[in-house]
Amino acid sequence: MTTPASSQLNKAGLARTDYKGLPSTLCAGCGHNSIANQIIAACYELDIVPEKIMKFSGIGCSSKSPTYFLNRSFGFNSLHGRMSSIATGAIFGDSRLRALGVSGDGDTASIGMGGFKHMVRRNVPITYIVENNGVYGLTKGQFSATAEVGLVLKHQGSNPYMPVDICMEALASKATFVARSFAGDSKQVKELLKAALSHRGVAVLDIISPCVTFNNQENAIHSYTWGKDHEAPLHEISFIPALDEIEIQGEFDAGSVREVNLHDGSSIVLKKLDKDYDPTDRSKAFQILEQAERENLLITGLIYIDTSRPTLLDTFNLVDAPLNRLVETDLRPAAETLEKINALMF
């Protein structure tokens, strides 16, 4: 999944190819791939110098994708559910860098819930993307915490729990940037990515990104016609037909509602926020999310933004030079000071 080389240079003097990563090893048609493409496009169009980005992820198919973009950026594919903490520590190394994290719904909303909430509360300056497919892809199709209640998966039975709404969680933890999009809506994904990358503080981006392989109803799982006859399930979990990524066709305008059919025949309903929606009104944000949940549709767009709150780095009032460039003379107090200290020790 590399991006077609474009010789045209941006203001950073870089070609689009300077932003590419290694070939994707995700399934053909995986929503995660289109998101990686939009990250490349957004960084290219924002003239970001790749060396000035730090990439982070946890563990999962989604968490693999940081290797599929920005080869020239430092990055860390950390532990399952623990990207929040490693990123929080890493941003102190050189405060001039921007952090970009890619996680999954399992990685963030299941095992990573605690760390995610506290990262948000601290307003860690990071663009935090959740590639949300309601399932554990890499471990082959168990429920994640964002799975629909009542969803039935092979070998898993029916999901009895209420789904986690990542945007609602971010909002409850006082996120300063909360947005949702759909992997198939590349235009919106790119725009929101640009906004997020330009935001000072934590920017939570919940991107619905269907898993072509596992997010299927049991009854629909891998059904094929044998010969001329009717459909019958193929009990072959190791067979994954190559499918196309779902792309929203035509214009999807602000304020409108769009039903999207997924590979397994199920569908989701997206509602794009109106142009005149005010994303700075937190109580309104709660209201629309709560309402959308009742009406069982997914709000997309910039749901909430607050540009006033200091970031975690701001609160530490650090020296201007990057901490990781400081040397012994900066870091080791003079010998005299130790005498004073010893004197304090009675």
Place this chain on the structure above:
Amino acid sequence: MTTPASSQLNKAGLARTDYKGLPSTLCAGCGHNSIANQIIAACYELDIVPEKIMKFSGIGCSSKSPTYFLNRSFGFNSLHGRMSSIATGAIFGDSRLRALGVSGDGDTASIGMGGFKHMVRRNVPITYIVENNGVYGLTKGQFSATAEVGLVLKHQGSNPYMPVDICMEALASKATFVARSFAGDSKQVKELLKAALSHRGVAVLDIISPCVTFNNQENAIHSYTWGKDHEAPLHEISFIPALDEIEIQGEFDAGSVREVNLHDGSSIVLKKLDKDYDPTDRSKAFQILEQAERENLLITGLIYIDTSRPTLLDTFNLVDAPLNRLVETDLRPAAETLEKINALMF
């Protein structure tokens, strides 16, 4: 902190003393003590058989209190932040029992956040009390996740993070019972406890419970007049003057607002929900919590309730007999079945 013996028997044929626990080892004046007293009162008045309650806690001053009530109940003082999971597993032992958990704000909102959120999502049938003092008591006064932003504590500096609103978190995770009270409002605490204990599903009870010892502003910390002179701080963390528990004086009526002064001179503002407030309206609940936060006051009362959702136990459709009373003949399939299984193994 034992309850005065009352010879009067309740419908369970028990005296109030049958509900008591060991003497408290918490500080005199600790809000947690009054809550323990109300738990005793509530269980006594609800005619609950103590053997039919399971007590749980994590680690902290608050988490010690389950030993200060219901000596005749089974209980487990588990790990810091991990009461949610041990309780979730334990309720399967005998579904006829009621679970009652006591946690702290650090235990629930810091280290325990992830487990807490998922327990709530699963609608685990438990009365989950958070004795919320905005500080780590047992480890001597560090910030907890519910500490006011900007609060200054000895050796900790100023708290830069936004506080966690436990009721908001419970609501976001689709709790079926969300309430808040103040330890000094024993009447309300008891009433809400009774409601919670009668609820089928997760009942989250956030009780503001001031720490007399550590929840102090640095400038106010342990100040005393030496001789005739003005106040000066006493740098003696090991000196804890015996203070009285804060009790709200007189009637605190529904709908009214009350400012309460804490031991350190700081104060909190409580607003009791109106009589006509409808606790079944979830969007309304979000609204009042969000608004109260902006107005920097604490809503008390039953904030939200939903009696329709099945509990975690309901979703498993278990046999009627308590699982922990089943015997080999119930649990070990017959020998013939294994032959069938072996045949399946090709």
Place this chain on the structure above:
Amino acid sequence: MPGKVINDFSLTIATVNGSGSQTANVTLLRALFKMGIPISGKNLFPSNIQGLPTWYTIRLSKDGHLARRDEVEVVVSLNPASFARDLASVQPGGAFYYADDIKLPIDRQDISLYPMPVKAQARQADVSPSLRDYIANMVYVGVLAQMLGIDMDKVKQALTFHFKGKQDPINSNFKVIESARQWAEQNLVKSDPYYVSPMDKTRGLIMADGNTAAALGSIYGGVQFAAWYPITPASSLAESLNIFLPTLRKKDGKANYAVLQAEDELAAIGMTVGAGWSGLRAMTSTSGPGISLMAEYAGLAYYSEVPLVIWDVQRIGPSTGLPTRTAQGDLTEINYLSHGDTQQVILLPGSVYECFEFGWKAFDLAERLQMPVFVLSDLDLGMNQWMTEPFAYPQTPMDRGKILWETDLEKSAGVWARYKDVDGDGIPYRTVPGNLHPASAWFGRGTGHDENARYTEDHATWEAMMARLVKKYETARHLVPAPILDEPAGAEVGIISYGSSAPAVEEARVLLEQAGGPKTASMRLRALPCTDQAREFIRKYSRLYIVEANRDGQLKQILAAAMPAEAPRFRSAAHSDGLPLTARWIMDAISSMEKIT
């Protein structure tokens, strides 16, 4: 053409992950098995879902050796990406089958080459176009059937079994196989020596993977509660519970068990501890990363004496490591798991058969000892197909351990103490929630406690409690499964192995003797702490080789710490690269050390 080699070679099929070759491979495996030929099937797959190379290796061994071999004589390649590597992997004199649409250079004259019209055959198949990629896999089944001499009836049987008798898929698949076979008959000339022919060495045996066996064993052990979090290679253990429990353990539609997918491993073990404390047979299953996350709760269970079973289906670490590669690398971590002084009980199943057996035994041990019991399997044992005796129904009644109910407490007039060593075996009595006797309740905690479970900081009491736990561990030594010993007369050297490394060790012993090496005695350890039989074996031999699939010789370290007096005679044969050990490697390792005696 050299003499035929019959039923004694390895066959590797190289395909693309996600292309659906599993049905084809298992069909081959089943057909061979039904022909009575001893076989094992190992799947080498990448840690992704679609598009990367994957290999499936079937070893045929008329002598019944089931361990992995490095050498492979017959290779089938359908994957351009691994073509060169696959070609190079064929033993001289071997056979190389490949899809004829792969137009890549072939530079070997020392092997037989067989192109296969995979795409063409698939196109003729009368299945919906979306199925073509899948059905293509059946082509090599047909070609191999013809070229190796696989009985087509058995192939049909295999398909019938796989598709549970549904005629449509059976026929569509078989048609493709048959026409491919015919094509081979007409177009290929056999020039390699590798053949199969019927034997009678699998009668009465079954094939299964260890995770399925472990789940079934747990079910026959009466598992009542399982909390888990998905992780390769352990997931299929819990998923097998989901598959088999409903049919085996429901009473008129109602369940007497609960399987719960937790939000993470911290919660999974926490829930399991809660269920174990409340009197249920409780288990969790995970792999290395999960074990690390379970460390804190494992310590609580050890010290508060809560029974639970923890399965660790090991993969190679440290850290995330290689999720789809095997190892025996979690032994030292688990032996010393959690802070403070702890001693953990560990079971080491050495076969799929024992995965079932230890599945139920682990509960008896955990409830008897009132402590966590760890069962260490691994990816090779857990996810690969092994030939085995049918699972044996538990020979002994369930042991629920020392539980007091209302009637017991009435007898004792409510006099009892939760942590008192009444019987001198270090194991106290316990009550569980729901016991309505007024004296039944006690308060569990991970903090210091006295015999009545009351909090105390008294140092003598603390030390006494900890000493009793040592006594309990000593009791465990006499209850855990004894090792499997093979001590031929005149053996000078002892070999100690465990788990999935055992088959390779047994084969290596044969090779060693054939190569004129020393006669060896063998002990397959099945549990820690060491039973008396194990200690005796260790004391007996002048040189002890400890064979294991890890880097640091973990069992050797544990044994040295446990039996320092014997430690100088220990020698480590440890090696870990993600693949199961081979007999050849073991034999080389031992003989090189033997020379330097």
Place this chain on the structure above:
Amino acid sequence: MPGKVINDFSLTIATVNGSGSQTANVTLLRALFKMGIPISGKNLFPSNIQGLPTWYTIRLSKDGHLARRDEVEVVVSLNPASFARDLASVQPGGAFYYADDIKLPIDRQDISLYPMPVKAQARQADVSPSLRDYIANMVYVGVLAQMLGIDMDKVKQALTFHFKGKQDPINSNFKVIESARQWAEQNLVKSDPYYVSPMDKTRGLIMADGNTAAALGSIYGGVQFAAWYPITPASSLAESLNIFLPTLRKKDGKANYAVLQAEDELAAIGMTVGAGWSGLRAMTSTSGPGISLMAEYAGLAYYSEVPLVIWDVQRIGPSTGLPTRTAQGDLTEINYLSHGDTQQVILLPGSVYECFEFGWKAFDLAERLQMPVFVLSDLDLGMNQWMTEPFAYPQTPMDRGKILWETDLEKSAGVWARYKDVDGDGIPYRTVPGNLHPASAWFGRGTGHDENARYTEDHATWEAMMARLVKKYETARHLVPAPILDEPAGAEVGIISYGSSAPAVEEARVLLEQAGGPKTASMRLRALPCTDQAREFIRKYSRLYIVEANRDGQLKQILAAAMPAEAPRFRSAAHSDGLPLTARWIMDAISSMEKIT
């Protein structure tokens, strides 16, 4: 009356937790210290905040022994709850001071009894009523000053120091002390032999606790990032960073460091790994339960080779255990921490002085080795007051290890490989974020990787990486602090100790010789893995006693696993009840084992 016993006894003060006796106790300690008498102060406190018994013991030792003793000669009791126990604890011939308002039976004739009018004196004190309970503690200071002969000027000095020269509190407190002293002078008749008198054995020394020392050492080591989560007995380490960093490390109001209180230990170490990866000197501090929670991330840091420092201020476990009691019980867990094959580097400070020294050295080691470095302190070392040489300014410049910046990469034309063993010491080169050279970036991961940090499942590459890490561990062996050896000629027996147990061992050696026991050589181990000096010592002696404050002889187990050939000569003297080891216990343990040789 028997002959005077001067400067050689123990004094215990029994009060109620939360009553504010700390100032009084420290004042006594300081006054004695300023009199030149070698002393140590140990606080035995409950795991709660107010209302439970608490004891403070000052040992005076003219010979400079600082370890805990079981015997106590002078006892002060202000707590009715512990009165009986306190009374019983006095050695025959000793002295018992008690608040005269405690009306409890006193049944001992073999000791001197001194009632003190604590309440009455406090009432006379001219302080606000709310302070009476606190000031009452000054009464026993005055009484003891009179009865033991403590120099009142030194008492005044102590108060002045404590109240940072503020006259009001100094005077109010001193007044109470002085009037109590006068009361004692007029009303009490000395009948016990215990006295203090000035010496010159503390000149140039300071007193401090290990956590403060560790924090200061870290600051002089240039700590840039610390993430922590509160836990007894480690909290005061991070809190001391908060206290001292602002004054020592701010440049015109701006900080070149960050201390962050995380939401839990999983996050604390995660943040620390992130900071270490990004090129900062990063640390976290915790106790046993935190270590267990850090297991997974510790494995990631080990395998992805991220430098960080982890302080474990040990308390007794397993599980929550006794949070306010000490032990050396996390050694085996940490040595084998995390799943898969890992080898951890562990520093073992044996004094407050070394807490400071290892505070800065740990960073040099971590950045040089690019791996986690664990420093194991404990409650006794970390929270109690120890006499020590003043902290020594780091003798060596900072070692930032193998870091490549833009200029380096320009020189090499961007040619480098993150995980290549260029120098043959197993340690690769690294770049850190912010390096703007286009070739600088690499992608960290806990999954299998090659020399260029690219993901791979190749088994040969995996094994090579793991082998290099073994080489790195071997390099570490030559870099970690060497043991402190004392090998008198003619010693047959070796004693190995570490950490806070060392002082008791040194005292025990004297006692052993006095008791006609064998002449002993001593090695205080200061790090794992064992340096050559340590190995040599271990090879040398016919019998080796390994002394430690845990149940299972954890160091002995680690050494047996590491040096199996020497293991038969190891003998464990391990004991753990939450209190620091005493010389008497060690001497008894060793001599009993010596007899049975």
